[in-house]
Amino acid sequence: MTLHPRIADITARIEARSSGARSTYLDRMRRAAEDGPRRAHLSCGNQAHAYAAMAGDKDALVSARVPNLGIVTAYNDMLSAHQPFKDYPDRIKEAVRKVGATAQVAGGVPAMCDGVTQGQVGMELSLFSRDVIALATGVALSHNTFDAAVYLGVCDKIVPGLVIAAATFGFLPGLFVPAGPMVSGLPNDEKSKVRQQFAAGEVGRDKLMEAEMASYHGPGTCTFYGTANSNQMLMEFMGLHLPGTSFVNPNTPLRDALTEAAAQRAVAITGLGNEYTPVCDILDARAFVNGIVGLMATGGSTNLVIHLPAMAAAAGVLLEPSDFAELSEVTPLMAKVYPNGLADVNHFHAAGGLGYMIGELLEAGLLHPDTRTVAGEGLGRYTREPKLKDGALVWEDGATASLNEKILRPASNPFQPSGGLKELTGNLGQGVMKVSAVAPERHVIEAPARVFQDQESVKAAFRAGELDRDVVVIVRFQGPKANGMPELHSLTPLLSVVQDRGHKVALVTDGRMSGASGKVPAAIHVCPEAADGGPLAHVRDGDLIRVDAVAGVLSVLTEGALDRPAATADLSANAAGIGREMFQIFRDRVGPAANGARITI
Secondary structure, three states: OOOOHHHHHHHHHHHHHHHHHHHHHHHHHHHHHHOOOHHHHOOHHHHHHHHOOOHHHHHHHHHOOOOEEEEEEOOOOOOOOOHHHHHHHHHHHHHHHOOOOEEEEEEEOOOOOHHHHOOOHHHHHHHHHHHHHHHHHHHHHOOOOOOEEEEEOOOOOHHHHHHHHHHHOOOOOEEEEOOOEOOOOOOHHHHHHHHHHHHOOOOOHHHHHHHHHHHOOOOOEOOOOOHHHHHHHHHHHOOOOOOOOOOOOOOOHHHHHHHHHHHHHHHHOOOOOOOOOOHHHHOOHHHHHHHHHHHHHHOOOOHHHHHHHHHHHHOOOOOOHHHHHHHHHHOOEOEOEOOOOOEOHHHHHHOOHHHHHHHHHHHOOOOOOOOEEOOEEOHHHHHEEEEEEOOEEEEEEOOOOOOOOOOEOOOOOOOEOOOOEEEEEEOOEEEEEEOOOOOHHHOEEEEEEEEEOOHHHHHHHHHOOOOOOOEEEEEOOOOHHHHOOOEOHHHHHHHHHHHHOOOOEEEEEOOEOOOOOOOOOEEEEEEOOHHHOOHHHHOOOOOEEEEEOOOOEEEEOOOOHHHOOOOOOOOHHHHOOOOHHHHHHHHHHEOOHHHOOOEOO
16 A cells, blocks of 8 residues: 555654755664674673673574674562563573574663552652663663563553663664563453542542452553553554564463564574665664654554654654654544543454554555565565464464554544544643544633642542532643652543543643543643743632633633743752652753654763
């Protein structure tokens, strides 16, 4: 199918905008690649240190030019999504020995769980953890002894941080290996209902805990379509996973076979073989456009609207908010996965999953078919499905029709003709709204403002009954400069209660919502942020606010509102406690959310 003209135009615009940065980046990668295998430049002493603990693999590394993989792992056993990675290094090492190669754990990176820190002080370190992960990966790979890297990571900031580092070391081939989602537990809509009942005082904490534990109950990613599972989709659309691997459950024979195959494929694409595929050649503008199309077609996490520009910049590709909005306009919403629907990712996978979706989008001309991937040339490989046949891993043609059109529809008959994201601009700045879970009658909200400086004050006002009316809740001083831009997902149940009482409700904030942001219209990531002189600092209680996802408008309608002196906030409490004091340099040097909230020097 011919590439859709809007996809071609937007890609060409990104390429033109990025030409200087991309050229500089590729020149740097080519020069690094020309040096050949890294170990060739190490002294005997350097190499002895590197191989001292490698037991039976030492001779192969010293006497022969065998590929050596560096494993970067985000394993810890607090994150359900990362707990399965515990045994991956040994499995990877054994797999590559079978093809005459070696592997080492190059280093570990931190991996925090936003589910644990949601609504807590620790969430203020969440966004910045992405850059810490990138830096830690850089330290791991700086030993310069590897012919390719294998990246083990799944969740919110972990994959973006690993991608930033993989792009920075883009002369190395790199392959991302997922762990898969936990099996289905308590349905997400039932869990959400209990949360709202608790917020309304209708059930006690015992019932809330029972529901939460039944929902988050085993190894693997949470089953709703939040940031973690959006990351897995992204890696497949961008060609950094093996095909069909994103949503295979942990601790299953197929999952184990895919991990072994990924390790052996990483060996095959090193510079010591005939299929050298460095990350820098995969992560071009076409790959990022494909990733954004996948995000819109699935109704994925708004967090990726921040992370993708940061990831792309590391590869010399410059993305802007308008790119997301324009790609959303031409991308059909093909999936209904919670919070956009009732199904979870396991149901989505069973209905045809990413392979079916990629095939449909390729046929509609909405994806670049000619990208390089870790699996080989062309995205068409990602329409195939992995299976175990007589104990052997094979890829077969995937589904050509949806097995459940309540969850997954063809591109020709989507749930919505456009994707799940809208850009909002106006005299309050620039923001985005995830509309895929918001009912159409709530896409336009005009109501008086109630202004807050933190989310705890919102909760107190809710408990006091002060929000039981038509209201636009403004939560400002929540941007990256103010306090690290924590997610405000804990406000969703409260505002849902107000909305369900028949009121018009919207949220406007310079902070973030998670990939689980749901049915309450929320204009988020508003730039400039209040702490950086943004217009939100001028708004007062009672000002009339218009949040219009149809026309793409975010404005205060009260005359003279922006002529008042800006409000200030005492941010001193954000500077210490739970490790926040170590991140002051990040708050001082962070850029706007619209550019990826990148740390600048």
